[in-house]
Amino acid sequence: MSNTKKTSNRKRQQVKPQTDIGGWARHHLKCASDAFLTLVRQPISSALTWLVIAIALMLPALFYIMLQAAASQTSHWQEGGQITLYLADATSESAGTTLANELALRPEVLKTEFISKEQAWQSFRPVISENTELQLESNPLPASVVVIPTLQDQADLEALILTLQDLPEINDIQIDLAWIARLNSLLDIARSTVHLLGIILSVAVLLIVGNTIRLSVESRKSEIEITKLLGATDAFVRRPFLYLGAWYGLFGGIAACVLLTLISVNFQSVLEPFLAGYGLSAPAIWLNAGELGTLLFASILVSLAGARIALWRHLRDTDPK
Amino acid sequence: MIRFEQVSKRYDGGHEALSSLSFHIEKGELVFLTGRSGAGKSTLLKLITAIEKPSSGSVRVNGALLKNYNRKDIAFYRRSLGIIHQDHQLMMNHSVFDNVAQPLYIAGEKPADVKRRVHAALDKVGLLSKVSFRPIQLSGGEQQRVGIARAVVKRPVLILADEPTGNLDPELSKDIMELFEQFNQLGTTVLIASHDLGLIARLNYRVMSLSNGQLVETPFASRGGQS
Numbered sequence: 214m215s216n217t218k219k220t221s222n223r224k225r226q227q228v229k230p231q232t233d234i235g236g237w238a239r240h241h242l243k244c245a246s247d248a249f250l251t252l253v254r255q256p257i258s259s260a261l262t263w264l265v266i267a268i269a270l271m272l273p274a275l276f277y278i279m280l281q282a283a284a285s286q287t288s289h290w291q292e293g294g295q296i297t298l299y300l301a302d303a304t305s306e307s308a309g310t311t312l313a314n315e316l317a318l319r320p321e322v323l324k325t326e327f328i329s330k331e332q333a334w335q336s337f338r339p340v341i342s343e344n345t346e347l348q349l350e351s352n353p354l355p356a357s358v359v360v361i362p363t364l365q366d367q368a369d370l371e372a373l374i375l376t377l378q379d380l381p382e383i384n385d386i387q388i389d390l391a392w393i394a395r396l397n398s399l400l401d402i403a404r405s406t407v408h409l410l411g412i413i414l415s416v417a418v419l420l421i422v423g424n425t426i427r428l429s430v431e432s433r434k435s436e437i438e439i440t441k442l443l444g445a446t447d448a449f450v451r452r453p454f455l456y457l458g459a460w461y462g463l464f465g466g467i468a469a470c471v472l473l474t475l476i477s478v479n480f481q482s483v484l485e486p487f488l489a490g491y492g493l494s495a496p497a498i499w500l501n502a503g504e505l506g507t508l509l510f511a512s513i514l515v516s517l518a519g520a521r522i523a524l525w526r527h528l529r530d531t532d533p534k
Numbered sequence: 535m536i537r538f539e540q541v542s543k544r545y546d547g548g549h550e551a552l553s554s555l556s557f558h559i560e561k562g563e564l565v566f567l568t569g570r571s572g573a574g575k576s577t578l579l580k581l582i583t584a585i586e587k588p589s590s591g592s593v594r595v596n597g598a599l600l601k602n603y604n605r606k607d608i609a610f611y612r613r614s615l616g617i618i619h620q621d622h623q624l625m626m627n628h629s630v631f632d633n634v635a636q637p638l639y640i641a642g643e644k645p646a647d648v649k650r651r652v653h654a655a656l657d658k659v660g661l662l663s664k665v666s667f668r669p670i671q672l673s674g675g676e677q678q679r680v681g682i683a684r685a686v687v688k689r690p691v692l693i694l695a696d697e698p699t700g701n702l703d704p705e706l707s708k709d710i711m712e713l714f715e716q717f718n719q720l721g722t723t724v725l726i727a728s729h730d731l732g733l734i735a736r737l738n739y740r741v742m743s744l745s746n747g748q749l750v751e752t753p754f755a756s757r758g759g760q761s
Contacts, residue, residue, distance in 0.1 A: 233641075233642040235642065235644070236641065236642015236643065236644075237642060239642060239644075239645070240639065240642060243639075435623075435625075436625045436627070436628075438623075439623050439624070439625055439636070440636065440640065441609070441612075442583070442585075442612060442617060442623065443612065443613070443617075443636055443637045443640055443684075444609050444610065444611075444612035444613030444614075444615075444637065444640050444641070445609060445640050446605075446606055446609040446610075447605060447606070447609075449609075449640060533583075533585045
């Protein structure tokens with residue numbers, strides 16, 4: 214390093230005061246309390262901002278709750294899906310029963326039922342008796358095994374079917390899972406929609422807080438200019454506005470949690486007797502403590518980001534002139 | 535303490551406020567800067583406070599070249615200055631106490647020290663009884679004194695004053711000048727931009743006179759320093 218550069222660095226170090234952690238902490242405390250008091254002293258205007266934040270956060274959270282409830286129900290509905298294994302003619306009744314029992318032992322199978330040729334004929338006869346022209350010399354229906362799979366996703370079910378196809382006793386397989394696949398696809402679309410909605414409304418929160426902070430910076434522009442003239446660093450000037458953003462986020466997050474809980478409790482009280490009429494139990498339609506905490510944290514984080522972006526954009530306009 | 539070397543300042547639009555200006559103010563000096571409106575006094579003070587950058591030439595304060603400072607360095611550098619503005623530059627929504635305390639808050643001083651030093655500074659300018667007032671409740675002269683108290687509260691190494699006695703009556707002007715002299719006697723460098731030729735004539739300090747962005751000879755310009 215040249216002597217000139219060394220001298221220049223030494224001179225620059227002269228202007229830098231020693232780091233005072235106490236002073237730094239005091240300023241943080243002062244900014245946090247001042248920002249809090251600003252919101253409290255302007256209850257109407259600040260409430261308008263944090264309520265908008267709350268509603269923006271509540272909407273995707275509400276969709277998320279409904280989606281979770283729907284997903285919990287579809288796992289029960291999946292039991293409605295069944296696989297029918299039509300057995301080869303040569304398969305005896307005892308071999309069919311043994312096959313059904315063996316399949317029931319598999320972990321991916323919930324239960325099985327063997328239906329003999331005779332049982333199939335008995336259940337089919339009322340249908341063909343109405344058609345008097347149909348003359349059958351013998352029972353054409355095959356014996357079958359009805360397999361109810363355990364709760365699993367589409368890929369696992371398809372793997373189970375591939376395994377069953379290889380069994381020598383089985384002539385044909387009829388699968389009644391298409392509607393579950395369609396339902397799962399719908400739920401996937403709904404999940405993507407919730408994620409998209411979450412991103413869009415997070416951007417909305419970012420813009421709301423950003424605009425509020427921009428207005429706050431504008432209204433205190435001369436004060437900021439004076440503070441900078443007195444030696445305030447950019448970090449010092451940013452701090453009160455960042456705390457303001459954080460408080461907006463916290464207030465908005467708390468309001469969103471309260472509103473969500475109120476809506477959930479109300480809806481649950483309506484849903485429970487309705488589903489009880491069909492012999493069904495209502496799923497839990499509220500966020501757990503972890504999810505509420507995440508919502509609160511996300512609210513603060515997004516609001517802070519909004520404040521920081523606004524400050525990055527507008528703080529340079531407040532340099533002394 | 536302050537060294538200008540061939541400093542020119544040209545604003546957007548082509549107006550040249552300062553033209554190849556060179557001078558040196560020693561540490562511990564008290565210097566008057568005078569000149570008509572538009573002579574370049576404010577530009578000179580803005581260059582020293584790093585509000586503006588020179589178009590050419592170099593400005594050194596305490597040996598350091600100001601153009602090498604980044605934003606953070608400029609902030610820290612300004613903490614070593616006591617600046618008194620002609621238009622007071624007070625925070626109208628804050629009390630007199632908070633206005634004077636602001637440099638101490640920025641420096642992270644302890645609350646007890648802040649209170650003691652703010653009260654001492656306000657006592658010096660005769661405004662201790664108005665500590666909880668807002669600047670809007672004060673007269674122009676009182677606002678000027680709040681600005682002076684704020685400038686001296688941190689015992690700066692360099693005081694830059696733009697028309698510090700412009701709104702004050704002669705008696706108060708004399709008191710304020712005595713305050714500057716007291717700080718100067720303690721080693722603080724003081725640069726005062728003033729139109730008040732009577733005040734300048736009364737006090738025997740070095741005078742720099744600006745005209746059209748250049749230093750010119752004046753009846754007081756031959757003074758070499760304090761008698």
